Amino acid sequence: MPNFFTENSDLLYQFDRLDLKEVVELTESGYNQSEKYSFAPVNYEDAIQNYKKILEVVGDISGNFIAPRAASVDEIGASFENGKVTYAKGTKESIDLLSKAELMGMILPREYGGLNFPTTIYMMAVEMISRADASLMNIFGLQDIGKTIAQFADDNLKTEYLPHFASGKFTGAMALTEPDAGSDLQAVKLSAYQDESGNWFLRGVKRFITNGNGDVLLVLARTEPGTKDARGLSMFACYGDETVKVRRIEHKLGIHGSPTCELQFNDTPAKLVGQRRFGLLKYVIYLMNRARVGIGAQSLGISQAAYEEALKYAKAREQFDKPIVQLPVISNMLIEMKINIEASRSLFYQTCVWLDKKERYEDEADKFRSEKKSLAEINEKIKEASKITAFLTPLTKLLLSESANKITYDALQIHGGTGYMKEFNIERLFRDARITNIYEGTSQMQVVAASGGAINDILADYFNAWDKKEYKGNLSYLLAHIQEMRNIYYDCLKYLKDKKDKSFHEIASKDIVEIYGSIYISYLLLAEADTDNRKIFTARRFILDSLAKALKNQETIKLELYTDILHADTILK
Amino acid sequence: MGYHSIVLVKQVPDTANISGQVMKEDGTVNRALLPAIFNHEDRVALEIALQIQDNFGGTVSAITMGPPRASDVLRECLFMGADNAYLISDRKFAGADTLATSYVLSEAIKKIGNYDFIFAGRQAIDGDTAQVGPQTAEKLGIPQITYAQEIISLKENHAVIKKKIEGGYEILETALPCLITVLKDAVFPRPYKAKRVMTYKNAKTLIELEKLTEGNSLLYIDQLKYEYISKHIYINTLTMDDLKLDSERCGVAGSPTKVHKIESVVLKGNKHENIEPTKQGIGNLIDKLMEDHIFG
Numbered sequence: 001m002p003n004f005f006t007e008n009s010d011l012l013y014q015f016d017r018l019d020l021k022e023v024v025e026l027t028e029s030g031y032n033q034s035e036k037y038s039f040a041p042v043n044y045e046d047a048i049q050n051y052k053k054i055l056e057v058v059g060d061i062s063g064n065f066i067a068p069r070a071a072s073v074d075e076i077g078a079s080f081e082n083g084k085v086t087y088a089k090g091t092k093e094s095i096d097l098l099s100k101a102e103l104m105g106m107i108l109p110r111e112y113g114g115l116n117f118p119t120t121i122y123m124m125a126v127e128m129i130s131r132a133d134a135s136l137m138n139i140f141g142l143q144d145i146g147k148t149i150a151q152f153a154d155d156n157l158k159t160e161y162l163p164h165f166a167s168g169k170f171t172g173a174m175a176l177t178e179p180d181a182g183s184d185l186q187a188v189k190l191s192a193y194q195d196e197s198g199n200w201f202l203r204g205v206k207r208f209i210t211n212g213n214g215d216v217l218l219v220l221a222r223t224e225p226g227t228k229d230a231r232g233l234s235m236f237a238c239y240g241d242e243t244v245k246v247r248r249i250e251h252k253l254g255i256h257g258s259p260t261c262e263l264q265f266n267d268t269p270a271k272l273v274g275q276r277r278f279g280l281l282k283y284v285i286y287l288m289n290r291a292r293v294g295i296g297a298q299s300l301g302i303s304q305a306a307y308e309e310a311l312k313y314a315k316a317r318e319q320f321d322k323p324i325v326q327l328p329v330i331s332n333m334l335i336e337m338k339i340n341i342e343a344s345r346s347l348f349y350q351t352c353v354w355l356d357k358k359e360r361y362e363d364e365a366d367k368f369r370s371e372k373k374s375l376a377e378i379n380e381k382i383k384e385a386s387k388i389t390a391f392l393t394p395l396t397k398l399l400l401s402e403s404a405n406k407i408t409y410d411a412l413q414i415h416g417g418t419g420y421m422k423e424f425n426i427e428r429l430f431r432d433a434r435i436t437n438i439y440e441g442t443s444q445m446q447v448v449a450a451s452g453g454a455i456n457d458i459l460a461d462y463f464n465a466w467d468k469k470e471y472k473g474n475l476s477y478l479l480a481h482i483q484e485m486r487n488i489y490y491d492c493l494k495y496l497k498d499k500k501d502k503s504f505h506e507i508a509s510k511d512i513v514e515i516y517g518s519i520y521i522s523y524l525l526l527a528e529a530d531t532d533n534r535k536i537f538t539a540r541r542f543i544l545d546s547l548a549k550a551l552k553n554q555e556t557i558k559l560e561l562y563t564d565i566l567h568a569d570t571i572l573k
Numbered sequence: 574m575g576y577h578s579i580v581l582v583k584q585v586p587d588t589a590n591i592s593g594q595v596m597k598e599d600g601t602v603n604r605a606l607l608p609a610i611f612n613h614e615d616r617v618a619l620e621i622a623l624q625i626q627d628n629f630g631g632t633v634s635a636i637t638m639g640p641p642r643a644s645d646v647l648r649e650c651l652f653m654g655a656d657n658a659y660l661i662s663d664r665k666f667a668g669a670d671t672l673a674t675s676y677v678l679s680e681a682i683k684k685i686g687n688y689d690f691i692f693a694g695r696q697a698i699d700g701d702t703a704q705v706g707p708q709t710a711e712k713l714g715i716p717q718i719t720y721a722q723e724i725i726s727l728k729e730n731h732a733v734i735k736k737k738i739e740g741g742y743e744i745l746e747t748a749l750p751c752l753i754t755v756l757k758d759a760v761f762p763r764p765y766k767a768k769r770v771m772t773y774k775n776a777k778t779l780i781e782l783e784k785l786t787e788g789n790s791l792l793y794i795d796q797l798k799y800e801y802i803s804k805h806i807y808i809n810t811l812t813m814d815d816l817k818l819d820s821e822r823c824g825v826a827g828s829p830t831k832v833h834k835i836e837s838v839v840l841k842g843n844k845h846e847n848i849e850p851t852k853q854g855i856g857n858l859i860d861k862l863m864e865d866h867i868f869g
Contacts, residue, residue: 038805039771050771057765065764101764115767 005059077256099168113166130301135257212261391453575631614694
């Protein structure tokens, strides 16, 4: 009876460390809902107890219900016949069970049937669901669509859609990508037009739409004919009714349980969400940031599953008269995975808390605005939280999805030839991981998004403050290593600045983002090691490894490895 | 309309997850090391009661006889959807066999009163006797159907039930009230409902409330109980005195079952013999088994 929450000591550790006080106070605005809803918390401690209880339920369902179905979901997959998409049996059973458990509206307001949980807690649930079956995350993780409607749509739309999202009756999809608009969403062409009475209709094609067969679709469409950029795009909500034709579903390497659809909108009646022209600039950015965090959780879940499989196999498999886990090269690979997962988890839940803070501050500012209160202080907070999430979100998506690929790769390697066969879970995990660093923005796009924050040294004040802290015992030598990394970082920055070569910058920004991200995580792990002895090994391995990598990145830049980019035409001829 | 169902539930040691330290050298089980869980077949029984409630309305009450910590399973019943929960607990109930247990349960059920169905799991995984349900029905003087697989129909005062028997099924019709024990695969129990988990996570029995008042002079038990009742998070708690029971029929005193001896039987093969898959070989095998009194 594996419970993916109570039996995952590191997840429990991160849960217990969460500092959500400010977030919960704002989310529950004075805990006044307990009068109306018997399940609403009466204070912070009660809220935390609620979260823990519910995560236990999710852990139980993930470990005992969803995980045992994952292999058959992968084998059968979602299917498409006569224009209709059907989930695999296991997918359907899991969604039904999660709906009965009232877990499909975790982040929606209570008045629409939701649980009103912070995103951080929801993401812990997403991590566990992903560990059980990565493809189910692509449906369970779509609660962000309801959240986007809750955040920006008018009350009519909220009342129309949200209770059905919360009950699990509706699933959603976000329809952004088009054949010619992938990473570059500004190129979206699908058109939205109005009839004489002002009703909106959609016409055009969307591609690679996860769960495109969903009941409610959020669609990015061009409302201003003749425009070519983001300012002509608006966001719509519509039903996946008979005017939305699923043309095909893709046959994919992994996440077989999640249908990826090509959709054709034939004058589909739709409703505008929020303001015109803000579709991409505001609402998609909001949705996309949340979705990226979701992929972080999915990556982490897959990594955890792969590590567990590799560890189990290494303990059971005997070669040279002993279990292979006792071979130094194998145990080293397992240690690397475990440290990587713990570092990732530490980064991940920090990112989630910052995202929660940013969104709660923004809600608070809206409230102040309507009450005509001064916004000066809250605006400062929003500015800070926005700056940090703008860096941490792409960083997290980048690092965690790349890690999931590395970890599943190594975990398969530990299985040897056996791992290449369908009989073992690792074969599926390896395939499932491969999409994580592609969709919701490729790793290359995440580097671009994170590089601004990295180059501008936006966390300098935090780093400086952490430098001044007293660390116990001999942890100070680790602090010295982190400071060494910072020096490497400044050295690289200066080199790039002096060099003044745009292409070179673009390529090298990956190195800079990696160094800067590692510095941040190193500080997080150092703080953890300071209060928890178990984390000393984690901090030591991670910081030394990061330092070694930073030195390599520095050399890569200073050896001018990338200057041959000027001769790309010749080399690639 | 609607039906009132009472569901008998039991907290049992998790015998499916026995690790090395749990088994003592003498072959007995160290209960303290075993996690306590909701007996699975009782969860199935509760699910059937809740489905009747979903379809016809009415109420569902869960009841358990056990030590104070058995309140865990009652909270879990509330998480699934039970309307009321009853803990029947008293030090004098300790050591009860099925006879004494069914006596206490039947008296508690009489006190709760006004029921149409009593559901229970076929048996609990710790004792495996499958006796408590039938004995309870006997004492209440109501019909019983054991090994139920499905409620085929339910109309006013009559239920048609499919029951598993060796080699097939039996379809039985019964008048209500009746007691039904169910098989583990009759239905799949619903999960805990998130909102109910948060609502009832702090539901407490009288014993647990008394614990809270110990060493806290600011808390008065009557006041506390009233507060919990008004918040609908009080778990009804009944003792031997509350039920006005005959102490001679409770606990060890009321239990004719005496455990004479517990023996740990370890089957250990020390040699093996190859039997050729021929007529001669099989004949020899049969002779050997007859010799050892395994056959015949």
